[in-house]
Amino acid sequence: MRKLLLLMSKVRIFIIFVPLLSSCRNSENHKVNAETIITQSLDAVGQKASRDKIETIIAFANCTSPKGNYTTQIHTSAKGYSYFKQTYSYNPQDFEVKIYNNTKGFVVGDSTQPLTKEAIFAIKSHEFYNLILDIHERFNDFSEPEELKADKQPVYRIAAKDELNHLSLLFFDKRTGFLNEIHLQNPENEKELLIIRFSDWKKVDDLQLPTHILINQSEKLYTFDFTQIRFNAPDFEKITLK
Secondary structure, three states, X not given: OHHHHHHHOOOHHHHHHHHHEEEEOXXXXXXXXXXXXXXXXXXXXXXXXXXXXXXEEEEEXXXXXXXXXXXXXXXXXXXXXXXXXXXXXXXXOOEEEEEEEOOEEXXXXXXXXXXXHHHHXXXXXXXXXXXXXXXXXXXXXXXXXXXXXXXXXXXXXXXXXXXXXXXXXXXXXXXXXXXXXXXXXXXXXXXXXXXXXXXEEEEEOOEEEEEEEEEEEOOEEEEEEEEEEEEOOOOHHHHHOX
């Protein structure tokens, strides 16, 4: 764990967040492993039967950024397909992409210019509900958990590798079990950390999901307030695969 945190300490923004965390030692009698914490987190979101039946997700959010307001659409399928669109109040040009897997994706209207795997990862990092529901697909090589306090709240911190094999940190609320925060290395800038925070958890069908997401990118803040989350929409293919 010390080696992992030493690597992460090279990222400038991580230094800002370290003082917010104060370690406390696990009691030998209550020590838990990463798999137990991940299972508890998934169960806090919803029963396994409810999670397993989800094949597609369509989500809409109103967003803010340092440049102004915008909207985001995120459509994902269990087969790895993604449709991502952002419409800006400050830019007449929408950003719209289709991703077929972790290595194949294109900007809509320009299939001659494939997206890099780093760009695909950055876009798929906005698939917030898949990050929460598909922890084992999005992360691997989990470390032993540490007990910490973040913003005075008790959490478990688990180091892991993301799909690009970069170091990530996952923070689980000890009381609720929810995955409340993720630290990812920006694939297009190895010195920059992306911090994703989940809050305002609400019931959506049979699941508990966050409806407010904050991304901190080198002190530039981006917010996502989700107004619609739909599972297994019958018109998914019509909307996404057109």
